[in-house]
Amino acid sequence: MKKIxxxxxxxxxxxxxxxxxxxxxxxxxxxxSLFSTSTDWAxxxxxxxxxxxxxxxxxxxxxxxxxxxxxxxxxxxxxxxADSVRVxxxxxxxMTGHLRLVCVHKPDTISFAWRNATEDxxxxxxxxxxxxPTTGDRxxxxxxxxxxxxxxxxxxx
Numbered sequence: 575m576k577k578i579x580x581x582x583x584x585x586x587x588x589x590x591x592x593x594x595x596x597x598x599x600x601x602x603x604x605x606x607s608l609f610s611t612s613t614d615w616a617x618x619x620x621x622x623x624x625x626x627x628x629x630x631x632x633x634x635x636x637x638x639x640x641x642x643x644x645x646x647x648x649x650x651x652x653x654x655x656a657d658s659v660r661v662x663x664x665x666x667x668x669m670t671g672h673l674r675l676v677c678v679h680k681p682d683t684i685s686f687a688w689r690n691a692t693e694d695x696x697x698x699x700x701x702x703x704x705x706x707p708t709t710g711d712r713x714x715x716x717x718x719x720x721x722x723x724x725x726x727x728x729x730x731x
Contacts, residue, residue, distance in 0.1 A: 615650065621678035624712065626652065628673035628684070630661060632718040636704070637665050641693060642718075644686040645700060652677035652684070662693045663718065680714060683707050685724075702726035 616623050636642055646659040658674035670693055675681070687700035703724035708714040 615678050619651075619678050621651075623676050623678060625655075626675045626677050626680060627713045628675065628708070628716055629713070630663060630669050630673065630706075630716045630718055631667050632720075633665075633667050634718045634721065636688065636690070636718075636723065637663070638690045639665055640690050640695075641665055643689050643691045643695070643700075644704070645688070646673060646675070647685040647687055647703070649681075649685060651679050652681050660697075662691075664693070667718070680711055681708055684716070686721075700727070702729075 615621075630644070634642070642663045644661050644663065646654040648654055652675040655674045655676060658672040661669055661671035661673055663669055675684075683705055686704045686706065688702065688704045689698065689700040691698070704721045705724060706716045706718070706721035708716055
């Protein structure tokens with residue numbers, strides 16, 4: 575009985591002192607919240623969403639023997655459909671992949687992140703930005719030779 579009483583008193587004392595022990599500090603968690611403004615473009619402009627298809631052709635000084643990978647960069651008036659924002663251009667200008675956008679009107683220019691890589695290369699860090707004029711309408715065309723090379727990412731500091 576004495577052992578039970580001692581155990582009981584030990585538990586009571588420990589629980590009384592446990593409330594006075596400060597908890598270990600919790601390191602702050604940095605969270606990044608990405609919210610696309612594209613969800614409101616139709617509402618704020620009053621223009622309906624429409625699907626657009628882009629075809630890229632031509633050659634550029636950016637080409638090397640591996641080819642050129644382009645990733646569409648969302649910007650008004652369009653956003654890219656998830657499965658259709660990466661295309662690969664062979665050194666002779668043939669396009670593999672789809673460029674399918676949802677827009678409130680046809681874009682006059684669109685921007686890509688780009689890098690040199692083979693067609694089956696895994697996604698990796700890109701080099702910089704490329705801005706390209708478009709021609710046509712719902713099925714627009716991009717002549718890669720008319721694109722303007724912007725800064726490399728390392729120059730954005």
